[in-house]
Amino acid sequence: MRFRRAAALLLSLCLALPSGCAVTPRGEEPAFRVVTSFYPMYVMALNVTDGVPGVEVDNMAGQQTGCLHDYQLQTKDMKNLETADVFVVNGAGMESFLDKVVEQLPALTVVDTSVGITLLESGTGEEHVHEEGDDHDHGDLNPHIWVSISDCILQVENLCEGLAEADPANAALYEENTRAYVEKLEALRGEMHEAIDPLPNRNIVTFHEAFPYFAEEFDLHIVKVVNREPDSQPSARELAETIRLVEEAGVAAVFAEPQYPESAADIIAAESGAVVYTLDPVTTGPDDKNAYLDAMEQNMETLVQALS
Amino acid sequence: MEILYAVIDVLLPFEWTEFNFMKNAFIAVLLITPLFGLVGTMIVNNRMSFFSDALGHSALTGIAIGVLMGVDNYMLSMLGFALLFAVAISAVIGSGVSSTDTIIGVFSSTGLALGVVLLSASGGFAKYSGYLIGDILTVQPEEIALLAVLLLAVLLVWGLFFNRFLVASVNADLAASKNIREGAVQKVFVILVAVLVTVSIKWVGVLIINSLLVLPAASARNVARGMRSYHAWSVCISMFSGVTGLILSYYLGTAAGGTIVLVAAVIFAVTFLLGFLSGRRRAS
Numbered sequence: 001m002r003f004r005r006a007a008a009l010l011l012s013l014c015l016a017l018p019s020g021c022a023v024t025p026r027g028e029e030p031a032f033r034v035v036t037s038f039y040p041m042y043v044m045a046l047n048v049t050d051g052v053p054g055v056e057v058d059n060m061a062g063q064q065t066g067c068l069h070d071y072q073l074q075t076k077d078m079k080n081l082e083t084a085d086v087f088v089v090n091g092a093g094m095e096s097f098l099d100k101v102v103e104q105l106p107a108l109t110v111v112d113t114s115v116g117i118t119l120l121e122s123g124t125g126e127e128h129v130h131e132e133g134d135d136h137d138h139g140d141l142n143p144h145i146w147v148s149i150s151d152c153i154l155q156v157e158n159l160c161e162g163l164a165e166a167d168p169a170n171a172a173l174y175e176e177n178t179r180a181y182v183e184k185l186e187a188l189r190g191e192m193h194e195a196i197d198p199l200p201n202r203n204i205v206t207f208h209e210a211f212p213y214f215a216e217e218f219d220l221h222i223v224k225v226v227n228r229e230p231d232s233q234p235s236a237r238e239l240a241e242t243i244r245l246v247e248e249a250g251v252a253a254v255f256a257e258p259q260y261p262e263s264a265a266d267i268i269a270a271e272s273g274a275v276v277y278t279l280d281p282v283t284t285g286p287d288d289k290n291a292y293l294d295a296m297e298q299n300m301e302t303l304v305q306a307l308s
Numbered sequence: 309m310e311i312l313y314a315v316i317d318v319l320l321p322f323e324w325t326e327f328n329f330m331k332n333a334f335i336a337v338l339l340i341t342p343l344f345g346l347v348g349t350m351i352v353n354n355r356m357s358f359f360s361d362a363l364g365h366s367a368l369t370g371i372a373i374g375v376l377m378g379v380d381n382y383m384l385s386m387l388g389f390a391l392l393f394a395v396a397i398s399a400v401i402g403s404g405v406s407s408t409d410t411i412i413g414v415f416s417s418t419g420l421a422l423g424v425v426l427l428s429a430s431g432g433f434a435k436y437s438g439y440l441i442g443d444i445l446t447v448q449p450e451e452i453a454l455l456a457v458l459l460l461a462v463l464l465v466w467g468l469f470f471n472r473f474l475v476a477s478v479n480a481d482l483a484a485s486k487n488i489r490e491g492a493v494q495k496v497f498v499i500l501v502a503v504l505v506t507v508s509i510k511w512v513g514v515l516i517i518n519s520l521l522v523l524p525a526a527s528a529r530n531v532a533r534g535m536r537s538y539h540a541w542s543v544c545i546s547m548f549s550g551v552t553g554l555i556l557s558y559y560l561g562t563a564a565g566g567t568i569v570l571v572a573a574v575i576f577a578v579t580f581l582l583g584f585l586s587g588r589r590r591a592s
Contacts, residue, residue: 236329267446
């Protein structure tokens with residue numbers, strides 16, 4: 001008898017559960033849903049869609065996730081993408097899970113913002129132009145393109161083109177927004193060149209390979225990248241070599257990132273006498289459309305302070 | 309610390325001691341490894357290697373709780389959770405409902421799964437993967453002081469409780485006849501292991517902490533004759549693997565923790581052969 005009662009209880013539970021879920025009210029669906037893969041894309045999309053009626057921008061990975069290295073797709077992410085009209089990605093191998101998404105949701109429009117941008121190879125710094133339909137493995141290309149303002153501008157333009165194609169009714173608005181944002185970015189780039197170009201010291205050490213594009217743009221020389229993968233720890237030999245390199249090359253400043261722990265940077269700085277500063281690759285930040293501009297301005301001030 | 313650094317410079321004028329971070333790591337290894345050797349003997353004797361592994365896994369949940377509560381130093385949340393976890397395991401084992409390895413398996417997987425769920429809730433489990441491998445190179449002078457205190461505390465507990473640990477581990481009936489409460493002794497030991505694992509996990513890592521507890525003692529058992537030499541061997545092997553592994557990792561450019569464990573594993577293989585051969589000789 002006990003068994004039967006338990007079985008009945010289980011059965012009624014099973015029946016109650018789905019019906020309970022079904023009554024959740026659904027809010028008003030926005031006319032056009034843009035989902036971005038991670039923070040830099042989110043900030044770009046906020047600017048391009050600013051004030052366009054009926055458009056909702058959602059950031060899949062959340063504001064505090066940082067770079068998508070080794071990001072594991074969660075059920076809620078797939079749900080989110082299922083209801084999206086457009087999925088905006090950085091491309092160049094940043095979204096390692098993209099193949100899985102495309103396989104699962106073949107109807108989803110993906111806007112790859114890295115199209116046409118000259119990519120650097122990880123570690124070596126060799127160049128490689130990314131073209132449309134280019135589907136070989138990009139595991140060895142450096143995906144941190146948005147950290148260079150020039151490349152960021154190209155990405156914003158790619159994004160605008162993609163959105164205009166998917167939502168032609170609002171194309172004019174997207175283009176207008178893009179023009180305004182690109183103008184701001186260009187002004188910032190000019191300002192940064194003015195501030196950074198005359199600095200005497202151009203050798204820097206960074207952690208996590210986020211800055212090669214930035215360094216190329218402002219003609220800085222990255223002596224060494226410690227921890228090419230963000231979450232690995234440098235070995236003792238790598239630390240020792242870096243310390244010697246810093247001493248020999250006369251590097252005055254070691255740049256850590258706010259997203260990662262500074263312990264290795266602290267060790268190198270303490271041993272070599274260099275100073276640790278923070279450079280922000282803008283992979284996390286506030287829910288604000290000016291976040292990229294603000295962070296870059298902050299980076300400019302840091303560099304001026306560190307390298308003069 | 310300056311004095312210690314100077315002493316190391318005089319005694320060990322090698323390339324690998326040139327930098328302070330290597331000196332720090334060296335001192336930390338000298339403090340941690342005897343602890344692992346010592347506590348490991350009892351873990352191997354009591355067949356608790358799976359238990360210490362479970363404690364290591366529970367550290368992930370401890371970190372996750374720390375992250376959720378928004379504290380910067382995860383030591384307290386890890387310690388709190390590990391103690392709770394350890395006491396809960398030994399209580400459930402004491403109830404005698406299920407076999408020991410099953411119970412520990414249940415707790416171990418629960419601790420790990422809970423940690424993974426909580427930590428990946430914010431999307432970035434990769435951020436905490438440093439705890440899986442650990443990093444002895446980032447040990448700070450004040451943390452070395454903490455390790456020294458831990459070493460003293462463990463030695464003290466060991467001195468006070470050793471006989472009782474031993475009797476309880478060898479023969480429960482004998483322990484009862486000598487009025488030793490086995491449950492209480494076991495709890496003290498379990499708490500000791502929990503504290504040791506939690507404090508050192510940041511530098512040793514979840515994945516390999518148990519190897520450091522088990523391997524030196526297991527090797528020592530292969531060659532030791534009697535309790536005293538068992539302990540001495542275990543502590544010596546542990547310290548030797550620690551120091552050798554650290555130095556090797558410097559010259560080979562490998563991860564320090566993993567190299568230390570590999571050295572310990574090689575020693576186990578050698579002692580196993582030695583024990584096997586001498587056993588055969590005695591038999592024939």
